[in-house]
Amino acid sequence: MSFGQRVDLALADPILKIAVERTAGTAEAKRKIAVDAFPAFEDARTRAAAIKDHVIANLGHYLEIFETNAVAAGAKVHWARTAQEASTIVIDLCRAAGAKSVARSKSMLGEEIGLPHALAEAGITRVETDLAEHIIQLADERPSHIVWPAMHKTREQVSALFKAKHRDPHVEETITAMAESARRHLRTEMLSADVGISGANFLIADSGSICTVTNEGNAELSVVPPRVHIVTAGIEKLVPSMPHAIHLLRLLARSATGAALTQYTSFYTGPKRADDRDGPEEMHIVLIDNGRSAMAADAALKEMLRCIRCGACMNHCVVFRQVGGHAYGGTYPGPMGAVLTPALDGLSANRDLAHACTMNGRCQEVCPVNIPLPTLLRGWRERSWREGLEPQTMRQGLGLWRRLVLRPWAYRIASANAVRAMRVLARGGWIKRMPLAGAWTDHRDMPAPTGGTFMAQYAKGRRR
Amino acid sequence: MSARDAILGALRRPVPDDIAAQAAALVQGNERPPEPAGTLVERFTARLGGASVAATLDRVAALHEIPAAVGRYLGEQGMTPALYLPPDPLVAALGWDGFAITDVALPDQPAALAMAKAGVAESGSLVFETGPGAPMLPNFLTLHHIVVLHADALVDRLEDIPANLSGTRAHYWVTGVSGTTDIEGQYVRGAHGPRFLHVVLVG
Numbered sequence: 001m002s003f004g005q006r007v008d009l010a011l012a013d014p015i016l017k018i019a020v021e022r023t024a025g026t027a028e029a030k031r032k033i034a035v036d037a038f039p040a041f042e043d044a045r046t047r048a049a050a051i052k053d054h055v056i057a058n059l060g061h062y063l064e065i066f067e068t069n070a071v072a073a074g075a076k077v078h079w080a081r082t083a084q085e086a087s088t089i090v091i092d093l094c095r096a097a098g099a100k101s102v103a104r105s106k107s108m109l110g111e112e113i114g115l116p117h118a119l120a121e122a123g124i125t126r127v128e129t130d131l132a133e134h135i136i137q138l139a140d141e142r143p144s145h146i147v148w149p150a151m152h153k154t155r156e157q158v159s160a161l162f163k164a165k166h167r168d169p170h171v172e173e174t175i176t177a178m179a180e181s182a183r184r185h186l187r188t189e190m191l192s193a194d195v196g197i198s199g200a201n202f203l204i205a206d207s208g209s210i211c212t213v214t215n216e217g218n219a220e221l222s223v224v225p226p227r228v229h230i231v232t233a234g235i236e237k238l239v240p241s242m243p244h245a246i247h248l249l250r251l252l253a254r255s256a257t258g259a260a261l262t263q264y265t266s267f268y269t270g271p272k273r274a275d276d277r278d279g280p281e282e283m284h285i286v287l288i289d290n291g292r293s294a295m296a297a298d299a300a301l302k303e304m305l306r307c308i309r310c311g312a313c314m315n316h317c318v319v320f321r322q323v324g325g326h327a328y329g330g331t332y333p334g335p336m337g338a339v340l341t342p343a344l345d346g347l348s349a350n351r352d353l354a355h356a357c358t359m360n361g362r363c364q365e366v367c368p369v370n371i372p373l374p375t376l377l378r379g380w381r382e383r384s385w386r387e388g389l390e391p392q393t394m395r396q397g398l399g400l401w402r403r404l405v406l407r408p409w410a411y412r413i414a415s416a417n418a419v420r421a422m423r424v425l426a427r428g429g430w431i432k433r434m435p436l437a438g439a440w441t442d443h444r445d446m447p448a449p450t451g452g453t454f455m456a457q458y459a460k461g462r463r464r
Numbered sequence: 465m466s467a468r469d470a471i472l473g474a475l476r477r478p479v480p481d482d483i484a485a486q487a488a489a490l491v492q493g494n495e496r497p498p499e500p501a502g503t504l505v506e507r508f509t510a511r512l513g514g515a516s517v518a519a520t521l522d523r524v525a526a527l528h529e530i531p532a533a534v535g536r537y538l539g540e541q542g543m544t545p546a547l548y549l550p551p552d553p554l555v556a557a558l559g560w561d562g563f564a565i566t567d568v569a570l571p572d573q574p575a576a577l578a579m580a581k582a583g584v585a586e587s588g589s590l591v592f593e594t595g596p597g598a599p600m601l602p603n604f605l606t607l608h609h610i611v612v613l614h615a616d617a618l619v620d621r622l623e624d625i626p627a628n629l630s631g632t633r634a635h636y637w638v639t640g641v642s643g644t645t646d647i648e649g650q651y652v653r654g655a656h657g658p659r660f661l662h663v664v665l666v667g
Binding site: 019022023024025026027037038039040041043044047050051054057058059060061063064069072073079080081085129130131132135148149150153154155158175176178179180182183186187188190191204207208209215216217218220221224225235240241242243244246247249250257259260261262263264265266267268269270271272273275276277278279287289293294296297 | 466467468470471472474475476477479480483486487490491494495496497498516551571572586587589594595596598599600601604605622623627629630632633634635636637638639640641642643644645646647648649650652654655656657658
């Protein structure tokens, strides 16, 4: 299915927009309160960007330091060039551990490398422990947001799902009762897993620690009880030391949920020590490139490696708020996804994503690491044009436009005629159908022009 | 070529001689959220009681008053005086007569006690480290998380937390109860782990 078809489906779904609006709207309001209470936020994000840029410029150096320290702490470090290599490493580790079931704590990287599918193929039971991922798993769907993967589901849909799939489902139709139903259902499954798999929000070079943040505490319940803990992490997750992680953590939670910190922030350094009472016997850290080293060397993309996966860009995106996350088609939706997906999955199949943007700049304004997302999206548009990926109609249309705008007299005649034609088509100030503009008028009415062209108004002295 | 060599090879760049100084300078004098006036204890307890952390607080003068404080809390919650205690000699020495004590946390453990290493005024966070006397799992299984914290272990900022990451397996910050906003963004307490957080501040 093409991007355009997915968008049509999303726009035609009456429930989706309500569901997206409920969660994204709440997130937007909470973030604003948190950022307003941190007057130096603008300088803090400039610094956060500088920290990430420093790491990206010296990524090889920090990876080697991280590896040395993680190994010294008793962890095993694995390297994967591609998504395929990464999921093969994870599956082999699960098999070596004799794993029948794994508890997985939500990580977008796990989705990126196709881990849910790889585990199913290997016949290993996957227990998704994040509540939203659990909902997605029961519905056999994909995440639609990087922080709230089940954002597209309404409470009514979740209720029906739990009643169909939980052993001891809720009776009362409240969100609290639904969460309790999941708690009862997941607790036993989590505690009996053979392997726990998590991502990492940060890799701390000078200690070899990995950091996870959750509000549910599901990461801890997933990775502490099993005998083996496997961490999958993108190589861009490195920070030099704890103070750098702290600076980024302050921005991460505020940008994602509006909290000062997530409820649980955990740092793990190696497996269980000899005198520890719990924790895994083995800790494996899979460092995954999957296109990141190429991005680090690409001036038009390397700023994307600053991303700390807070989701603020999508919460504030007018396009995302209309179509939700599934329409984007890749692992990562919204503005950050529109930049990342062509880099991960290729531009030719994903060239439409960069066009699904109004260039209003909201995403960059709210980004805690100041990623110039509109600039990076424009970069994809230009690359798509240069590589000849834009369709013939687009190329011809723009060619026509170019000829017109280079001849102001012709442009004025054409636009004056267009205004006249649009007035003829309008009923009560709105245009319901217009030739050549079906993409607009199929979904909404277009406002009719008032008062003639800009140049006509300018000539009369009404505009300057 | 191994995957490791390929990735590191692709990233190979000259490393600046002063990279350590550069890294240190990046966090030197970093921006932090403003702190209200007040002592460490006042600021910490205000955060603890705020909507985000939403913990309850009891204050005692000395360690030996802890069992009585814990009994009070459990009584107020309408619970029997039953409790998981970590295998910490300091905790055992407090004397728990009248309590049903367990040293194995159940999957649906009603209440567990833990000793915090530090508390952070900036965020209301409680800091824990694993060790022979401090397992991690009970603090996530329990419904009521009862935390003992010495007032002199309070620090101002997250950066002030005494953290020796290489020294312990797990170092973790608890800043509230297990919560979720995964269904329509509405906040629910007690998603997987504790629904209640109770702090006994000593001193």
